[in-house]
Amino acid sequence: MTDSPNLEKQTEQFRASFTRVRDEMMKMMVGQKSVVEGVLVAFFAGGHVLLEGVPGLGKTMLVRTLAEAVNLKFSRVQFTPDLMPADIVGTNMIAEDENGKKSFQFQPGPVFANIVLADEINRATPKTQSALLEAMQEHHVTVGGTQHRLEQPFLVLATQNPLEMEGTYPLPEAQLDRFFFKLKVAFPTADDLHTILDRTTAREHPEIRKVLASPQEVVELREVVRQVPLAKDVQTHAINLVLATHPSEKQASPLAKKYVRYGASPRGAQALILAGKIHALLDNRYHVSRADIDQAAPAALRHRILLNFEGEAEGTNTDEVIAEILKQYAG
Amino acid sequence: MKTPPIDVVLRNLRAARRRLSSQLLLTTLVKMGLLAGAVLVIFGAVNRWLLGRMPWDPQVAAGVGIGAAVLALLIMIARRRSLPEVAGLVDRLGETRDRFLTALDFSKTQDDGPMRAMAVEECVRFVGAGKFAQLIPVRVPREAIYLLVPIVAVALLQWEARESFAARQTETAAARAAVEDTARKLEELARQAEKTSEESKSDDLKKLAEQLQRSAEELRANATNPEEAEKSALREISALEQLVQEMQKSAPSVTPEEMKALAKALAENEATKEAAAEMSAGDLAKAAAALEKALQKLEENKDERTSEEIKKALEDAVKKLAEQKQLSEAMQKLAEQMRKAGAGKSGQSSEAAKQLAQMLRQMAQGKTGQSSDSQNAQAMQQLLSALQNMKFGEGQPQPGGQPQPGQTPGIVMMESFGKGDPGAVPAPGDPQQPSGQPGSERDTGTTDTPFGKDRVKPGENAQAQQIAGRQGEGQSLQQSLTSAGDSSKSNRGYKDLYEAMAPAAQEAVLQENIPLGSRFFIKRYFESIRPKE
Numbered sequence: 075m076t077d078s079p080n081l082e083k084q085t086e087q088f089r090a091s092f093t094r095v096r097d098e099m100m101k102m103m104v105g106q107k108s109v110v111e112g113v114l115v116a117f118f119a120g121g122h123v124l125l126e127g128v129p130g131l132g133k134t135m136l137v138r139t140l141a142e143a144v145n146l147k148f149s150r151v152q153f154t155p156d157l158m159p160a161d162i163v164g165t166n167m168i169a170e171d172e173n174g175k176k177s178f179q180f181q182p183g184p185v186f187a188n189i190v191l192a193d194e195i196n197r198a199t200p201k202t203q204s205a206l207l208e209a210m211q212e213h214h215v216t217v218g219g220t221q222h223r224l225e226q227p228f229l230v231l232a233t234q235n236p237l238e239m240e241g242t243y244p245l246p247e248a249q250l251d252r253f254f255f256k257l258k259v260a261f262p263t264a265d266d267l268h269t270i271l272d273r274t275t276a277r278e279h280p281e282i283r284k285v286l287a288s289p290q291e292v293v294e295l296r297e298v299v300r301q302v303p304l305a306k307d308v309q310t311h312a313i314n315l316v317l318a319t320h321p322s323e324k325q326a327s328p329l330a331k332k333y334v335r336y337g338a339s340p341r342g343a344q345a346l347i348l349a350g351k352i353h354a355l356l357d358n359r360y361h362v363s364r365a366d367i368d369q370a371a372p373a374a375l376r377h378r379i380l381l382n383f384e385g386e387a388e389g390t391n392t393d394e395v396i397a398e399i400l401k402q403y404a405g
Numbered sequence: 406m407k408t409p410p411i412d413v414v415l416r417n418l419r420a421a422r423r424r425l426s427s428q429l430l431l432t433t434l435v436k437m438g439l440l441a442g443a444v445l446v447i448f449g450a451v452n453r454w455l456l457g458r459m460p461w462d463p464q465v466a467a468g469v470g471i472g473a474a475v476l477a478l479l480i481m482i483a484r485r486r487s488l489p490e491v492a493g494l495v496d497r498l499g500e501t502r503d504r505f506l507t508a509l510d511f512s513k514t515q516d517d518g519p520m521r522a523m524a525v526e527e528c529v530r531f532v533g534a535g536k537f538a539q540l541i542p543v544r545v546p547r548e549a550i551y552l553l554v555p556i557v558a559v560a561l562l563q564w565e566a567r568e569s570f571a572a573r574q575t576e577t578a579a580a581r582a583a584v585e586d587t588a589r590k591l592e593e594l595a596r597q598a599e600k601t602s603e604e605s606k607s608d609d610l611k612k613l614a615e616q617l618q619r620s621a622e623e624l625r626a627n628a629t630n631p632e633e634a635e636k637s638a639l640r641e642i643s644a645l646e647q648l649v650q651e652m653q654k655s656a657p658s659v660t661p662e663e664m665k666a667l668a669k670a671l672a673e674n675e676a677t678k679e680a681a682a683e684m685s686a687g688d689l690a691k692a693a694a695a696l697e698k699a700l701q702k703l704e705e706n707k708d709e710r711t712s713e714e715i716k717k718a719l720e721d722a723v724k725k726l727a728e729q730k731q732l733s734e735a736m737q738k739l740a741e742q743m744r745k746a747g748a749g750k751s752g753q754s755s756e757a758a759k760q761l762a763q764m765l766r767q768m769a770q771g772k773t774g775q776s777s778d779s780q781n782a783q784a785m786q787q788l789l790s791a792l793q794n795m796k797f798g799e800g801q802p803q804p805g806g807q808p809q810p811g812q813t814p815g816i817v818m819m820e821s822f823g824k825g826d827p828g829a830v831p832a833p834g835d836p837q838q839p840s841g842q843p844g845s846e847r848d849t850g851t852t853d854t855p856f857g858k859d860r861v862k863p864g865e866n867a868q869a870q871q872i873a874g875r876q877g878e879g880q881s882l883q884q885s886l887t888s889a890g891d892s893s894k895s896n897r898g899y900k901d902l903y904e905a906m907a908p909a910a911q912e913a914v915l916q917e918n919i920p921l922g923s924r925f926f927i928k929r930y931f932e933s934i935r936p937k938e
Contacts, residue, residue: 081519303521305510307493308503360524361511363502 084298085355091295092118092356094285098143101280103136104273105266112257112373113140113231119348120296121254122210122230124195124245124377129235131259132270137191137231144292145284146188146227151206153198155241159205163215164222180217185209188227188289195232196242206230207249227292247336247380254345256377302351304362311364311403312346315371318399319379327398333385334395338378345374368404372396408515408525413533414508415488420538422491426481427543433477435549441473442555449562460566466559498540504528505537573629580634584624587638590795591621591645594788601784609652610784620645639796646792649785663726663736667761670722671696674715676703677758684765693765700758716757719743739764877913900936907931 092114099110109125113136116123125133134150141148151162164183170176184190185206192206209215210230214223232253234245250256262270273280286292318325319337330337349370350362357366372393379392448469449460486494492505508528511521595617602610620641628634664684672681676699683692703712723740743757914927 082523085520301518301520303511303518303524305503305507307489307506307510357502358527359502360520360527361503361507363504363507365502 081298081301084294085360088118088295088298088355089358091285091291092352095140095143098282098285099136099139101282102139102273103132104269105262106132106136106259109257109259110136112255113137115349115352115370116254117144117227117229118292118296118299118352119254119345120227121345121348122232122252124250124253124256125231125233125259126236126256127233127259128261131261133231133233133259134191134193137189139282140231141189142282143284144189144286146286146289146292147225148189148191149184149187150191150193151184152193153195153202155197155199157198157202159202160217162202162205163209164217166218178218180220180222182222183215185215186222186224188225188229190228190230192230192232194235194242196234196244198243200243200246203243203245203249206232207252210252225289227289227296250377251339251341253377255349255373257373299348299351299355302354302360302362304347304350304354308350308362308364308367309347312343312350312367314403315346315367315375315399316340316343318402319375319395327395327402329390329395329398330379333381333388333390334379335382335385336380338375342375342378346370349374368400371400408512408522409529411508411512411525411529413529414505414512417532417537418488418491418495418505418509421495421541422486422488424538424541424543425491425494426485428541429484430477430481431543432546432548433480434474435546435552437473437477437480438552439548439555441469442552442559445469446555446558446562449559449566453562453566459570460559460562495537495540499535499537501531501537504531508532576631577629579631580628581625583631583634584628584638587642587795588621588624590791591617591624591641594791595621598784598788605784613649613652613785613788616648617645642792642796646789646796649789649792652785660733660736663733666722666726667719670718671715673718674711676708676711677715680762689765689768693762696758696762696765700762712758716743719757719761735764735768903934903936907935 096107096110096114099114100107103110113123113125117140125136127133137150138148151157160183162183162185164181164186166178167181168176169179190206195203195206205215209224209228213226213228214221216222286295314325316338317323318327319330319334319342320326321331321334321337323337326334326337346367347362350366353366353369354360354362375396376392379395381390381392445461445466448465452458453460489506489509492509495501496503496505505528508525511525511528595614598610598614598617601607602614624634624638624641627637668681668684670681671677671684677696680692680695680699683689683695686692700712702708719739720743723736723743726736727740739757739760742760910931914931919927
């Protein structure tokens with residue numbers, strides 16, 4: 075049990091760490107502040123992120139920069155259709171010792187890192203996808219009957235290319251639900267492009283400083299986040315937002331009733347609360363407000379809402395449904 | 406760690422709730438005011454135009470107003486918001502990031518989480534630094550402007566009703582004033598009649614007195630319109646006049662010739678000779694007594710034959726009279742009674758004589774017999790004259806029948822035959838109905854017989870008309886007479902007056918350029934007022 079002054083210091087430390095990491099990342103990422111903050115929120119909340127954007131927007135750079143800034147092990151997996159699960163989780167290999175005795179030794183896969191970038195996850199087969207998704211959920215992998223725990227903190231940032239959908243294996247809804255946030259990486263503006271070109275084609279390269287000392291610090295900072303309290307009414311607000319995505323519920327919005335097949339799961343409410351806590355701390359508050367919940371709603375819910383045929387045919391996207399729900403509960 | 410106190414937060418919330426309640430009270434008051442205004446307007450309109458009363462009285466209006474205010478207060482109390490509701494509202498208005506709500510929620514639960522206490526502290530600090538109660542506006546609702554509508558409507562209705570009722574009251578007062586004089590005169594006449602009835606013990610006068618009093622009271626009670634009041638006063642006076650005239654009808658009397666013939670018939674028989682002598686002497690009361698005595702004797706003696714002779718003699722006398730001239734009303738009655746008696750059973754011969762005796766007795770009472778009856782007749786005549794004076798609007802009835810100084814006792818004012826309005830146009834009268842009074846309406850002065858021409862009775866639909874004359878500018882002499890009826894003897898004073906004024910009147914008429922068509926009416930008028938010789 076930490077006492078109040080200590081806790082205050084910790085929250086202050088969290089705020090500072092978050093800001094510094096963000097600033098370090100913004101050195102490399104131009105015009106993607108919301109994405110950077112979203113990734114950081116998910117990171118400190120202990121969740122995984124699905125990044126969607128066309129190639130060349132710096133998604134890999136973002137993850138790499140994050141890993142550098144927080145001083146954590148980083149690995150990258152390029153998902154291809156021929157990628158096997160063992161390519162992700164690792165496999166047992168025959169090794170010979172100095173005495174010539176042969177035995178199986180486990181060779182860990184790229185998933186054994188703190189931050190894993192799963193590039194174009196939708197290109198791999200479902201079997202390969204499930205291997206990663208199991209690791210994301212369980213924080214361990216099973217190879218040859220042996221369970222191997224993953225190091226904490228463990229963050230997976232998966233990417234999806236919305237252009238090349240042919241020959242891909244879109245993630246099933248149950249798997250999408252495991253991602254804390256789904257962030258859309260938008261194409262940079264003209265001014266942002268100027269800045270990108272200035273930074274990346276010049277002689278000088280920005281240097282990323284390590285903000286956090288060790289993985290343990292991340293774990294501690296995550297603990298601080300979880301201590302932030304919230305009022306019953308605020309929690310009710312988060313619940314109402316989730317229930318409003320379900321067409322069969324009385325709180326459902328008109329668009330949800332019309333275009334949604336299935337709404338967000340309780341993981342969506344968890345994501346809302348955890349993200350809200352982080353937003354509260356960043357706002358120098360020790361309590362979560364409804365505005366904090368609303369701020370996290372689009373990223374936390376957009377990949378958890380399944381549209382029906384009519385919705386897809388109409389070209390409706392889930393962001394519109396979420397916007398209507400937020401307006402309904404703006405009060 | 407204990408949750409720190411949130412007094413500041415509660416203070417702000419309670420202040421905000423008070424402001425919310427005040428705003429709600431203002432809004433509800435306006436709505437209730439509009440409702441009360443509508444009720445008052447409808448209530449007032451129903452009272453004013455359907456029931457003809459003043460729209461409201463102050464108690465009703467005050468009651469409606471107080472009721473509306475109380476209802477508004479009750480609604481405000483019922484819809485008073487709870488502190489969490491107020492907190493949510495203030496958080497939204499003040500963009501406080503749910504600090505009020507969080508502080509309220511955290512203060513209720515006893516959780517020893519350290520960050521909870523820090524959260525409450527931070528909320529209290531934040532709330533203490535601002536004035537959030539002011540975020541709740543308290544202003545008069547925009548709908549209050551519509552209150553002007555019922556207020557103006559109520560004011561207009563009240564003003565209109567006041568004006569209307571005031572005008573009505575003025576009219577009623579004017580009408581009452583218009584009839585007050587007449588009513589007072591009628592009451593005075595009633596008192597006089599009452600007094601005379603007590604003295605003479607006359608039921609007729611007593612009834613008349615009561616009728617006069619009733620008329621006076623009715624005049625006052627029904628006086629609402631000045632024009633109608635005058636007309637109703639005239640109608641009342643005319644009705645009373647008619648009543649007095651009917652009461653005045655005394656017992657039918659016979660003419661002197663008829664009396665002579667009857668006396669002669671009675672003298673033929675020994676039994677009724679005494680009665681005949683008294684009749685010839687003019688003492689009708691004694692003649693009636695003598696006749697009754699004789700008849701009684703005949704009945705005791707069962708002398709049918711004498712009774713039959715008497716009856717036959719009377720019948721013959723009546724027949725002879727009828728052949729010569731028209732019988733008076735009294736004689737006609739007697740003849741009819743004799744016929745009835747003759748048609749009856751045998752042994753009723755004395756009935757005719759009995760009828761004659763009764764008639765004589767009535768005549769005696771109607772003439773000079775008893776002082777109370779003459780007093781009655783005099784009183785009635787005075788009453789009639791007074792009513793006629795009132796009707797034509799000139800002359801004053803003498804209070805208590807006392808003459809004015811300088812006047813001969815027992816004289817009442819004559820009515821003047823004109824309204825005194827020089828500009829008035831005389832209305833044409835019915836040529837069949839001679840105008841002017843007193844005097845016999847049948848006597849035009851140009852016939853041979855004293856009975857005058859046959860009276861042409863007006864048709865059933867004929868209406869009585871009052872002919873308004875115009876008083877000239879010349880001198881006039883008026884003298885009131887105590888008796889001026891068909892059956893009374895002419896007062897010598899009237900005869901003198903007539904003889905004095907006739908030449909002057911004739912000269913005035915001759916000087917006037919009277920249209921030919923009107924000369925007959927004027928001549929007939931003067932002939933009608935000529936005293937009978």
